[in-house]
Amino acid sequence: MHLYLVRHAQSCQNADMTGSWHPDDAPLTEYGKRQAELLAMRPDLQNVDAIYASTLLRAAQTAYPLAKRLNKSITLVDDAIERDTAIFGTDRGAMLQEVPCAVWREWTPRIVTDAETPEMLRERAKRLIDWITERSDDNGSVLLVTHCAFFGYPLRYLLHIPNDEPFAWKIDNCAVTHIELRPGDIPLLYCANDRGHLYAEEM
Numbered sequence: 670m671h672l673y674l675v676r677h678a679q680s681c682q683n684a685d686m687t688g689s690w691h692p693d694d695a696p697l698t699e700y701g702k703r704q705a706e707l708l709a710m711r712p713d714l715q716n717v718d719a720i721y722a723s724t725l726l727r728a729a730q731t732a733y734p735l736a737k738r739l740n741k742s743i744t745l746v747d748d749a750i751e752r753d754t755a756i757f758g759t760d761r762g763a764m765l766q767e768v769p770c771a772v773w774r775e776w777t778p779r780i781v782t783d784a785e786t787p788e789m790l791r792e793r794a795k796r797l798i799d800w801i802t803e804r805s806d807d808n809g810s811v812l813l814v815t816h817c818a819f820f821g822y823p824l825r826y827l828l829h830i831p832n833d834e835p836f837a838w839k840i841d842n843c844a845v846t847h848i849e850l851r852p853g854d855i856p857l858l859y860c861a862n863d864r865g866h867l868y869a870e871e872m
Contacts, residue, residue, distance in 0.1 A: 670802060672852045673714060676817055679845040680727040689725075693754045695767035697730045698768070699707065704843040704867055709734035711845070711866045714812060717741075721801060722814040723749035724758025729768040731843065732814045742770045743788075747798035751816035753784050759781035791832065794822035808850055822846075828856055843867060 679701035680687055697705065708714070708731065720736050722728040723870060724745045732743045745764070747757060758764070764771050785793070805811055814822070821838040827848050830836050840862055841844070847859040 670805045670807055672801075672827065672848050672850060673810065673812045674718065674820070674827075674840055674846045675708065675731065675812060675814045675850065676820055676840045676844055677727040677731040677814055678702070678708070680842075682727075683842060691750070691756055693756050694723060694725050694727075694759055696726050701727070701842065702730065703826060705731045705803060706734045707866045708843055708845070709738050713847070715739070716810060717812045718809040719744065719801075719805065720814075721749065721809045721811065723747070723751065724773070725754070725816070726759040726764065726767060728773055728814040728816065729759075732812065733770070735769045735812065736768075738771050742772045743768060744772055744774055744799070746774045746797060748793050748800070749813060749815045752790060752817070752818035754865075776864050787832075790819065791826065792821045794819070794826050798823050798826055802850065828858065 674790055679698050680695045681690065681698055682692060682695035686698065692742050704729065714735055717739065720732050720741055720743045721742050722732045722745055724747050728749065729745060736743045750758065759839060801813065817840055820840045821836065824838055824846065825836055827850065839865055844862040844864045846861045849857040851857065
């Protein structure tokens with residue numbers, strides 16, 4: 670299975686903008702929306718079988734142009750949410766106004782009040798990746814949009830990096846990390862933090 674792991678595009682929080690949104694659920698900026706449009710045009714994403722995103726608006730908005738282009742739904746998964754996020758995510762009605770093709774794996778709003786330990790984050794990442802792979806064909810490909818502070822945990826699990834191994838991961842807004850999971854064999858890392866699709870926009 671080919672997994673395209675993506676950090677959401679630029680959000681209003683990233684750009685230090687203020688507004689009426691919850692600080693943990695800031696929407697994309699106009700530039701972030703343009704980044705998402707450019708992501709949707711990447712040639713290697715034109716045949717993805719399924720699209721997943723966290724329940725936070727900025728993640729769903731990032732996946733939306735690709736989902737619209739491919740006529741697919743976006744499954745919103747609570748386990749893909751940002752680290753130590755104080756809310757579950759945008760409510761259903763508001764989300765569907767912004768991302769009409771969103772569907773929820775489940776709908777049980779929750780409040781996260783305590784900081785997550787590394788052990789909790791590793792378990793959440795494992796649960797997330799296992800849930801996706803169980804529903805994917807070995808020869809298929811999926812896109813998952815998640816968040817910066819959580820990104821390294823599924824990546825560590827995917828690449829079989831031991832928990833006691835020092836590991837840091839720099840990830841930019843709307844960058845792509847492509848991993849092939851091969852049953853019975855080591856995974857292949859094709860690219861990491863690839864933002865080539867954004868290059869022309871920044872020239």
